[in-house]
Amino acid sequence: MKTTSIKELFRETNKFLNQNIKIEGWVRTIRVSKNFGFIEVNDGTFFKNLQIVFDDNLKNFNEVAKLTISSAICLEGTLVESPGAKQPFEMKAEHIEIVSLCAPDYPLQKKRHSFEFLRTIAHLRPRTNTFSAVFRVRSVLAFAIHKFFQERGFVYVHTPIITGSDCEGAGEMFRVSTLDLCQILQDKKGEIDFSQDFFGRETNLTVSGQLDVETYCMAFKNVYTFGPTFRAEKSNTPRHAAEFWMIEPEMAFADLNDNMSLAEDLLKYIINYVMEKAPEEMDFFNSFVDKNLFARLNNVLNSDFAHITYTEAIDYLKKSGEKFDYPVEWGKDLQTEHERYLTEKIFKKPVFVTDYPKEIKAFYMRINNDEKTVAAMDLLVPGVGEIVGGSQREERLEILEKRMSEFGLNKEDYWWYLDIRKYGGTKHCGFGLGFERVIMYLTGMTNIRDVISFPRTPNNAEF
RNA sequence: UCCUCGAUAGCUCAAUGGUAGAGCACUCGGCUGUUAACCGAGUGGUUGUUGGUUCGAGUCCAACUCGGGGAGCCA
Numbered sequence: 001m002k003t004t005s006i007k008e009l010f011r012e013t014n015k016f017l018n019q020n021i022k023i024e025g026w027v028r029t030i031r032v033s034k035n036f037g038f039i040e041v042n043d044g045t046f047f048k049n050l051q052i053v054f055d056d057n058l059k060n061f062n063e064v065a066k067l068t069i070s071s072a073i074c075l076e077g078t079l080v081e082s083p084g085a086k087q088p089f090e091m092k093a094e095h096i097e098i099v100s101l102c103a104p105d106y107p108l109q110k111k112r113h114s115f116e117f118l119r120t121i122a123h124l125r126p127r128t129n130t131f132s133a134v135f136r137v138r139s140v141l142a143f144a145i146h147k148f149f150q151e152r153g154f155v156y157v158h159t160p161i162i163t164g165s166d167c168e169g170a171g172e173m174f175r176v177s178t179l180d181l182c183q184i185l186q187d188k189k190g191e192i193d194f195s196q197d198f199f200g201r202e203t204n205l206t207v208s209g210q211l212d213v214e215t216y217c218m219a220f221k222n223v224y225t226f227g228p229t230f231r232a233e234k235s236n237t238p239r240h241a242a243e244f245w246m247i248e249p250e251m252a253f254a255d256l257n258d259n260m261s262l263a264e265d266l267l268k269y270i271i272n273y274v275m276e277k278a279p280e281e282m283d284f285f286n287s288f289v290d291k292n293l294f295a296r297l298n299n300v301l302n303s304d305f306a307h308i309t310y311t312e313a314i315d316y317l318k319k320s321g322e323k324f325d326y327p328v329e330w331g332k333d334l335q336t337e338h339e340r341y342l343t344e345k346i347f348k349k350p351v352f353v354t355d356y357p358k359e360i361k362a363f364y365m366r367i368n369n370d371e372k373t374v375a376a377m378d379l380l381v382p383g384v385g386e387i388v389g390g391s392q393r394e395e396r397l398e399i400l401e402k403r404m405s406e407f408g409l410n411k412e413d414y415w416w417y418l419d420i421r422k423y424g425g426t427k428h429c430g431f432g433l434g435f436e437r438v439i440m441y442l443t444g445m446t447n448i449r450d451v452i453s454f455p456r457t458p459n460n461a462e463f
Numbered sequence: 464u465c466c467u468c469g470a471u472a473g474c475u476c477a478a479u480g481g482u483a484g485a486g487c488a489c490u491c492g493g494c495u496g497u498u499a500a501c502c503g504a505g506u507g508g509u510u511g512u513u514g515g516u517u518c519g520a521g522u523c524c525a526a527c528u529c530g531g532g533g534a535g536c537c538a
């Protein structure tokens with residue numbers, strides 16, 4: 001007999017009602033009386049469980065009655081309408097095979113656990129309601145992002161994970177090496193001799209695919225990367241991880257306004273997509289994780305994002321009368337408290353902040369005509385803060401070279417990046433979108449460690 | 464890295480410097496429609512680690528480890 005998925009039962013109920021079916025899954029909870037009992041079984045195909053009714057007509061009733069949570073079972077029986085209020089249908093079991101009895105020291109109980117505890121059993125937590133919902137949404141979202149870009153003709157570029165360049169000089173990097181740590185070779189200056197290393201030079205894990213993807217942008221016009229990114233920063237916050245995923249689109253013949261339109265369209269598209277494709281999971285988040293979730297997401301869908309310049313943002317903050325821990329001053333970067341005030345108190349919706357002072361942004365961002373600011377944009381959203389950071393890139397070779405020397409960067413190390421400007425360079429722009437931050441924003445989960453299967457953070461690489 | 468709070472049974476949490484406790488989980492028994500099922504009984508502890516103060520430390524002190532919240536860096 002062919003196995004039916006619980007997802008099919010919920011999506012095409014009439015097809016299976018009063019029919020004989022076979023189900024394979026794991027016991028989520030069991031309640032037993034003297035002569036009958038109930039099992040809630042989950043087969044992994046769907047967020048919700050199927051309730052099983054069984055009684056002592058089963059040959060192995062006594063064994064079934066002693067099933068432990070998370071035991072694997074295979075059932076045959078009839079799908080019938082349920083008299084109970086909490087489920088539309090249930091299965092009247094005629095045969096239950098115990099595939100594997102779960103050991104009694106199984107750490108997950110029927111009761112609620114703290115996320116902190118569940119992080120210590122990251123190999124078991126996908127079996128809980130919350131993590132089942134988080135990781136199915138993560139999967140749906142990843143697909144939605146590809147679908148969005150592919151539908152618009154963007155080419156997916158796999159930029160390298162191991163890199164010889166130090167993109168934007170941003171953050172500490174993880175060194176990649178096959179040198180024997182016990183016998184590091186030093187050259188005459190006493191420095192490490194990377195010519196003896198695997199690649200014949202110093203290499204690291206990537207902190208951004210942007211510089212590489214810009215080269216493909218000049219060939220395919222519209223491109224994007226979507227892959228793992230690594231930062232060796234000892235950041236200990238609910239929003240940072242040493243290994244995370246990032247989406248980085250890049251568009252040729254496009255300016256900062258095109259860039260912001262793309263970011264806004266992308267966010268709205270994936271919100272719609274995940275609401276449509278994972279409604280049970282989203283209902284769960286709205287009910288148990290963040291009661292304002294739907295209101296917040298609908299607000300994003302139904303509003304045009306606000307646009308202000310950095311200079312205007314400083315004015316807003318100064319006129320607000322709010323007392324901030326950090327002073328508001330033109331030329332200084334916006335602090336988290338400033339960003340949150342802008343998006344949560346003043347605009348109450350996503351806000352693009354553009355045209356930051358050139359001193360506080362990266363070397364590759366395009367200098368504006370005022371020669372004081374660069375064509376950068378950050379998208380701030382209520383609750384999460386900065387979710388997108390992007391810019392129009394400096395395409396003018398002389399200006400880019402000047403900027404690099406101001407930042408103390410060695411031109412020779414970026415020869416291929418500069419070549420793009422020499423050989424048919426054009427205006428272009430792009431941004432980075434933190435995948436985990438999107439998941440947090442769309443689910444209401446507040447810690448990045450709870451939206452990554454096996455999170456890597458300082459002093460933590462278990463599993 | 465800085466500030467701050469915390470760590471007690473498998474889990475969630477109690478315990479005035481003076482005998483280490485409850486609910487859930489687990490084991491056994493009861494119960495004919497349950498929904499975190501219910502009722503009864505039982506098992507379960509080197510109180511994060513190391514050192515100190517004290518007649519006596521889960522409780523006070525110090526360092527360390529890990530975790531939460533905030534900050535910085537950013538995505």
